[in-house]
Amino acid sequence: MILLFVLSSTTALRVDPPVRVVGTETPVRLQASNPHGIRRVTAWIEQDGQQHQVFEKAEPATRFFFFGRNEPAREITFSVGTKDAPSVKDGKARLIIETTANDFRGATDRVVSDVEINTRPPVLTADGHQHYINQGGSELVTFTVSGYWTEAGVRVGKHTFRSFPVPGKDESSGERFSLFAFPWDTPADIVPVVYARNPSGAETTARFWFKLFPKKFRSRELPLNDAFLQKVVNELDPGGSGDLLSRYLKINGEMRRQNNETLAGLRHKTEQKVLWSGPFVQLSNSKVESLFADTRSYMYNGRKVDEQTHLGFDLSVVKNVPVAASNDGRVIYAAPLGIYGNCVVIDHGYGLQSIYGHLNSIGVKPGEFVKKRQEIGRSGETGLAGGDHLHFSMQVDGVQVNPIEWWDDHWIQDRILSKLTPIGGEVSHAHGTYTPKGSPTATARPLGRAR
Numbered sequence: 001m002i003l004l005f006v007l008s009s010t011t012a013l014r015v016d017p018p019v020r021v022v023g024t025e026t027p028v029r030l031q032a033s034n035p036h037g038i039r040r041v042t043a044w045i046e047q048d049g050q051q052h053q054v055f056e057k058a059e060p061a062t063r064f065f066f067f068g069r070n071e072p073a074r075e076i077t078f079s080v081g082t083k084d085a086p087s088v089k090d091g092k093a094r095l096i097i098e099t100t101a102n103d104f105r106g107a108t109d110r111v112v113s114d115v116e117i118n119t120r121p122p123v124l125t126a127d128g129h130q131h132y133i134n135q136g137g138s139e140l141v142t143f144t145v146s147g148y149w150t151e152a153g154v155r156v157g158k159h160t161f162r163s164f165p166v167p168g169k170d171e172s173s174g175e176r177f178s179l180f181a182f183p184w185d186t187p188a189d190i191v192p193v194v195y196a197r198n199p200s201g202a203e204t205t206a207r208f209w210f211k212l213f214p215k216k217f218r219s220r221e222l223p224l225n226d227a228f229l230q231k232v233v234n235e236l237d238p239g240g241s242g243d244l245l246s247r248y249l250k251i252n253g254e255m256r257r258q259n260n261e262t263l264a265g266l267r268h269k270t271e272q273k274v275l276w277s278g279p280f281v282q283l284s285n286s287k288v289e290s291l292f293a294d295t296r297s298y299m300y301n302g303r304k305v306d307e308q309t310h311l312g313f314d315l316s317v318v319k320n321v322p323v324a325a326s327n328d329g330r331v332i333y334a335a336p337l338g339i340y341g342n343c344v345v346i347d348h349g350y351g352l353q354s355i356y357g358h359l360n361s362i363g364v365k366p367g368e369f370v371k372k373r374q375e376i377g378r379s380g381e382t383g384l385a386g387g388d389h390l391h392f393s394m395q396v397d398g399v400q401v402n403p404i405e406w407w408d409d410h411w412i413q414d415r416i417l418s419k420l421t422p423i424g425g426e427v428s429h430a431h432g433t434y435t436p437k438g439s440p441t442a443t444a445r446p447l448g449r450a451r
């Protein structure tokens, strides 16, 4: 009986994810389970035979962390670091975490991890290129990062953009690049920075030379009539209730936001390769009906009932025209997507993706590789569309950008490829590998060149 009791008092402990490096304030996630609950959690850093307490939480009178019988482990989160132990030096140490069970004996259990104390922030150097950035557009920066870091990229206001090893460079060189956007709705006084951080709480940022061209986006009025509302509501909210206008407004607001979140989430389905080559192509012979980031005022019976931003180009030809892939890539989405109707998304690598909406029919499947100008479907008016047209957009790491730049070969050379190109060589588009000088297509440009 006593033996059983003792056994059941044991607290099962696990630090997940494991902590290997401790800095000034490193988060710890402790998974713990004990049928009697836990009344105290304590953590120490042990170095050179000395123990420094870095965390304690105790509530003896009440059940601090209570676990029901057979309950799964609970997660207890806290942080440990040199903030609470200033005499601990960078180097090897042990992290000791101890729990006290809420039984009458106050049985203790420990989990001990070998850790490295590292309080130095990562070291960052951004490139010396000149970065001319259009508000709503894209740009590329290269940088070198060293020291202990686990996340590095570009931050523009509230948005962060991932980085990848420079093609042809070894990951261990720390030479990386980030393709980023200056989002259309980010204020023009925001300064983009390169950042690197680690889970021990240290972060470094570095500035780079840039000039932003603020853009004034257009405002347009879009009249709504009952026939259009009925068409949209029948298709996108068939079982819904409420009056026609409020059902439409829900689609135009809430569904639009959800669909844009789904598109943004596709950034994780990207290849770490340059899959594309040359300029992206626009739907041939098309008429431009709407521009990127047009603000639309929705008018119903002479009154403004809604306002939304249109994050793409509307391109029309005639009904049911073949829609071609704007560049080489891999299909990562091919299905209905709310307001976008039948929608295809093509990944072009390193977080660059193109989006095709309102298709009448889809001719490709997810996972399929497509070539530039290959037919991927036919134009239509599925989703939130009042007539047959292609809604075309592009996104950079989940942020929709003005595609007009990607249709421009000069812009691509000067703003994107020149920065990835080592002097005397070029990045081969198809494989993302380094091609030595002398190849017939070499496009090396001097550092700092800008147009």
Ligand SMILES: [Zn+2]
Pocket (backbone or CB within 6 Å): 290, 310, 312, 313, 314, 390, 391, 392
């Ligand atoms: Zn559109």
